[in-house]
Amino acid sequence: MDLHDGKARRAAWRLVHAIERLLGPPAARRAAHAICASEDVHRVALRVSPRVAGENPRLTKIPLAWATTVDVRRQGLKLRLDLRDNLQAILYYAGRYEPAVHQFLRAELRPGDVVLDVGANIGVHALAAAQRLKQLGGGRAIAFEPAADSVEKLQAAAKRNHLEVEIVPAALGERAEYAGLHADNRYDIKDAGVRSLYGDGETVQQVEVIRLDEWAQDLDRLDIVKLDIEGSELAALSGAARTIERLQPRALLVEDKRSESSARLHALLHELNYRPTGEVLDHNAVFRPVVTG
Template structure:
């Protein structure tokens, strides 16, 4: 398995050219950093899907932006007349997000070292040590850890909003509750992680109550067509990434290639079973 040289490296931070620019990442990160290191991309199928709904001049939100793999792509698409807000609560991850925004000249990307929730306040976030191996995209709320400010999407009082992406490790229903007025007013597309069946009902209920149609986007972390042409799949033993792509019902969209959500009791595993059954027919 060949890995290209780093542009910059030290005891834990490296930078290399990727599909969407020069990215700094933590070499101890077992998922996003590892994927950028080996493949030069992260969840590229998500970026390709969401890139189809964004236009120059749009406003987008990336809630749980991590080091900016999606946010920087959004910023490039919406251009200088648009704006992207990227929220990342982990302090050391936020530093890399800002570095990536700066080095790629993403002046329209506004980075906020905050979490989002149903109401303003503070939470504790159990984060990993940056000098030790950890999945830094999996930090969750807990009794101990970093003290983090929480804001609501509604509190941003955005003049427009085309897309809200949410990936916050179990806090997705709370984020949607705190974005209810923004969703009702601006009718953005919403892309929300839903890979825990225990959270599915709350997420599906929040979006259907706002008159949205929902589809499942289910994809593995590895792509054979990855930027670095690496043929070794190190993520093959992990469950796929599962998200709900949500569109305002008044648009009347028909989306090929994605499995429609069937209701409150649906989840990604049931959706995957339906997809596999259709492929076998």
Template sequence: MPKGRPIDATSPFGSHPAGGLARAAWKLIDGGGFRATLRRKAGGLVARLFPGPYDVEAGSLKFRLYPGENYDDRKILARARLPEQAEHALIGKWLRPGAVFVDVGANVGTYALFAASRGARVLAIEASEATAAKLGFNIAANEALEGFGGVKVMLTAVGEEEGRLTLWTSARNWGFATLAGDVAEAEAGEWQAQDVSVRPLADVLGEAGIGRADVMKIDVEGFEDRVLMPYLEASPRSDWPRVVLMETNCSAAWKRDPRETLTAHGYAVEGETEDNVLLVDRTDHAT
């Protein structure tokens, strides 16, 4: 488990209110206006002074935030809303009550909880034990929400074959964790190595009893191809997800481009953001 502030997954939500000074400090860092070097130094100081945890509501959802060590937590605290607004807008219309949402690289749950709040049934897959503990707390804090579809968490990394690999985790952003060693080598900063179990996506979905996902989101920092391509090759075409939201900002680390395979089999790009692409199965009239 990476080094960091002890995780409080037992005290009730609301035990760690976020004071105005902490919010203001993180909002200042989030707002920019600093040169890169000064921003990093100022961010490090704020992380030491106001590391969290803080209990905050954003978009009607409850989160226990550790902004000193997670980018998404910083964004929620600074902006008082969920991050990934553009991505949520792209997938929102497919997240109907009862829809199946598979979240590969679930982090602290900003996608998983958004989907569950729409009534979707969610499988959240997370490789880091520490991050999964935070995710589990956030899920429990929201389970009483009306219309909440429910979230099942599976603690595993996903890759080409069953085994063990090194998960590289950024000390300042536990949500930026990758099995692609070249991604870690290319990024400046302090990295921590964890030995984690890895399973093919087909096996994980089979154990969870999922035949076809309505929406699949994959965000694993340059390992997206090694998650999705073996699944497409091992699964019947009828089991391929109706909608795929895939992070592309580390696509230079891909060995194969899943976009080419998906578009060759009837998918179309229906939206793009700075970091992600949305592909929709146009052979499926249900979409």
């Protein structure tokens, strides 16, 4: 897609850079947010991401020099964002992150629901689910996140927003083990959203990997599962098969953007009696159980 800024947009960004020279980066960041808030989130991501800095040369980029830690209110939540992280930078400038997933959760959640956010990162969706369940009168938002720095941010955000999020500081996989959580060498090591068990960058930390089937033995209800773990989705689902068969969550949102594993992912979910609805929400495919009888 050939994205570029037209004359009016280029003039607006020249004004942003003039504001930076006159008033400094904080004022420039706020002006940039005013522009980005009216744009598609994908377009904002292209402005922010250092990985695609050489692409779309006619699309104005947001300088890495502006990256810092900021306290803001986004999507109805008080958050402390580290703008070195792509996810957090997109949320800051666009004012939203994965808006289709956010809207799905708000529409789908019901009183008393139990929601799993697997690969919760700083908790954008786990916090939104907890907030919605609180409005509905109750339920459980459970976040699986292995990275210690992201867990700390999620805990602080839950406290800051007076929300209950049950945080499990572990990754989900096919077998119980300890494994290295790796950065992506195309991004800053602080970019938490692209870390994975299979990354090619520096090892950030050793993390515990657990099977959902063992962890969830005492769980008697499971309604929605969101699974976005940078290529580990198939392994996590393999280790969660008994739980999914037993509790039959009414919706699974699974990141499905890797062609090399998509067929196996769909085959496993088919065995578990789940079919894709055709909805794809910010790279997350929606699966529903097949109703029989």
